[in-house]
Amino acid sequence: MAHSCDAILFDLDGVLVDSEAVVRRQWKRWAEDRGIPFEEVEAVQTGRPAVEVIEEVAPHLDPETEIERLGDERATDGLEAFDGAKALLNRLPRDRWAIATSGRHRTATARMAHVGLPEPEVFVTADDVERGKPAPEPYQQAATGLGIDPGRCVVLEDAPAGVASARRAGATVLGVATSQPPDALAAATAVIPHVKALDVRAGDAGLRVDWQHEEGA
Structure with missing residues (x-):
């Protein structure tokens, strides 16, 4: 696809x-x-x-x-970047991607630094929104920060609440079946097994996103 x-x-x-x-x-x-x-x-x-x-x-x-x-939100013991995550982010133009997380800013930045992922120019956390996922605000704010209409964005989400948030914002949603079974992400446009299943190419006309479906999705 x-x-x-x-x-x-x-x-x-x-x-x-x-x-x-x-x-x-x-x-x-x-x-x-x-x-x-x-x-x-x-x-x-x-x-x-x-x-x-x-x-x-x-x-x-x-x-x-x-x-x-809850304990130290910045705890990093056992954290790992998913295979292919860093390579994908490094391939994307800086003004063509953002993160919208339900974690707090100090937690999110500590985790990204620990696993060696680059920080985005637009980084929406729980500290930045009045209503978190499944409300659309996180993804609306991320798209606005990039100066792009949410309808022209693809969102990658592993949780039903996040899928609902992205859909309400008007984005196309790819469910990532790392923490939930594919059927729990059925509201997404499609479900992939992990970020390594994506092939993203940047061109003058924008981004072309190709993916492999998760079996059973």
Whole structure:
């Protein structure tokens, strides 16, 4: 399959950086400390700002206080860049890609630095938006920062909340099946197994994005 666009907007965790072990470890410890079934947290936390997750599973607690109890958001033990992520970013013109993550800025920058990924010129984090994913604001803001209409963007997302956010923003969405099964990303335009399945070429007319489908998607 192939698609022409003007820019690519990336989620961070689960798309460019494999942080599943770190995130799971932090949430599991927090849930145990607070007497909350981890299954309740796990069901809603993927791809969403931590504050909103806490508000949903523990509305009786102060979310800003609980963020600190999650532990060091900058923890890097076990973090890795997904195969092909760095090469893909380095191939893209700097004004043709951005990141929109549900993590906070200090967390996101620490993770990218640890795995050696370049920082984008447009970097939207949970600190920059009033409403996080699945609201469209993160991807709307990322596209606006590049000066490009969201409808001319391709978004790479690994979480249902992120897919919904991108679709509401008007973008074409490729689900990346690293943290969720393909059927959980069925609302995406297509589902790929990982970023290495992409072949992106830049030209005068914009970007040409080719991909291989994930089996069963």
